[in-house]
Amino acid sequence: MGQGRAIGLVSGKGGVGKTTLTVNLGVALKDFGQEVTLVDTDFSASNLGVHLGQYEHPVKTQHVLRNQAEPESAVFRHPEGVKAMVASNELNQVEPELTELAKVIASTKEDSDIVLVDCPPGIDHTVEQVMSAVDELLVVTLPTQSSGINAAQVVEKAKQLRKPVLGTVVNRHEDNPENELVEREMEMMTESHVMSHIPEDSAVKESLFDNKPFVSAQPLSPAAIQTKKLAADIAGVNYEEPSFARLKRGFRQIKENITR
Numbered sequence: 659m660g661q662g663r664a665i666g667l668v669s670g671k672g673g674v675g676k677t678t679l680t681v682n683l684g685v686a687l688k689d690f691g692q693e694v695t696l697v698d699t700d701f702s703a704s705n706l707g708v709h710l711g712q713y714e715h716p717v718k719t720q721h722v723l724r725n726q727a728e729p730e731s732a733v734f735r736h737p738e739g740v741k742a743m744v745a746s747n748e749l750n751q752v753e754p755e756l757t758e759l760a761k762v763i764a765s766t767k768e769d770s771d772i773v774l775v776d777c778p779p780g781i782d783h784t785v786e787q788v789m790s791a792v793d794e795l796l797v798v799t800l801p802t803q804s805s806g807i808n809a810a811q812v813v814e815k816a817k818q819l820r821k822p823v824l825g826t827v828v829n830r831h832e833d834n835p836e837n838e839l840v841e842r843e844m845e846m847m848t849e850s851h852v853m854s855h856i857p858e859d860s861a862v863k864e865s866l867f868d869n870k871p872f873v874s875a876q877p878l879s880p881a882a883i884q885t886k887k888l889a890a891d892i893a894g895v896n897y898e899e900p901s902f903a904r905l906k907r908g909f910r911q912i913k914e915n916i917t918r
């Protein structure tokens with residue numbers, strides 16, 4: 659296995675779906691045969707453990723950053739097949755020492771093909787340190803102007819840090835060009851490539867309520883299909899989306915062209 663890639667999921671602001679995508683992209687990548695480790699670095703609003711439905715693992719990211727534990731003891735294997743290191747959200751743990759972060763991520767890369775790092779929102783010093791510790795960045799945004807502006811700031815920061823941006827994921831997309839930024843506008847704003855549109859989908863909330871990733875709980879949901887396509891893109895493998903999903907999108911595009 660050797661050296662894996664560490665991909666940081668970043669966004670200008672919180673609540674855009676970073677943690678949801680970290681979990682579901684991770685499970686989708688695992689389904690394509692990748693050994694995946696998820697690392698929670700969102701210390702002030704850490705909820706990767708909640709999304710995984712298994713947050714009682716005693717050793718957290720902060721313990722490792724403080725040299726109180728080895729990275730291996732913080733990593734656990736989740737029933738969905740991915741490995742994970744989750745952060746504590748106890749108040750006295752929220753400001754960890756980040757100087758060790760690059761080492762911790764390097765160590766998780768040793769026995770993973772892909773490490774997905776759930777980053778804190780914003781572009782402050784903490785985020786900068788997390789961004790510096792990963793190899794590549796995936797920017798997550800909503801299809802709104804304000805979220806796009808925040809995404810553009812993150813891309814700018816990535817340029818300053820000379821970190822490659824894989825692309826942008828537009829999440830909670832509703833296919834409503836009158837109320838949303840379209841792909842071209844988002845690409846102009848962020849100066850990055852839109853890799854994926856993940857639709858607004860009730861499967862996301864339903865599966866979160868059941869503490870299950872939607873890619874495995876509702877594998878035929880539109881959000882799951884788009885997440886799998888993105889995972890295939892990242893892993894460089896082929897993915898044939900179910901034919902009914904292609905048909906549905908075809909019809910939608912015809913409708914859009916007629917109404918323009």
Ligand code: ADP
Nearest residue numbers: 672673674675676677678830857858859862863
């Ligand atoms: P972040 O980690 O960026 O703060 P979360 O992953 O916690 O964001 O997601 C915020 C909320 O948005 C959650 O309640 C989640 O269920 C919801 N959400 C995320 N993506 C979608 C989607 N594609 N469709 C519907 N709801 C979504």
Ligand code: MG
Nearest residue numbers: 676677700705
């Ligand atoms: Mg989050």
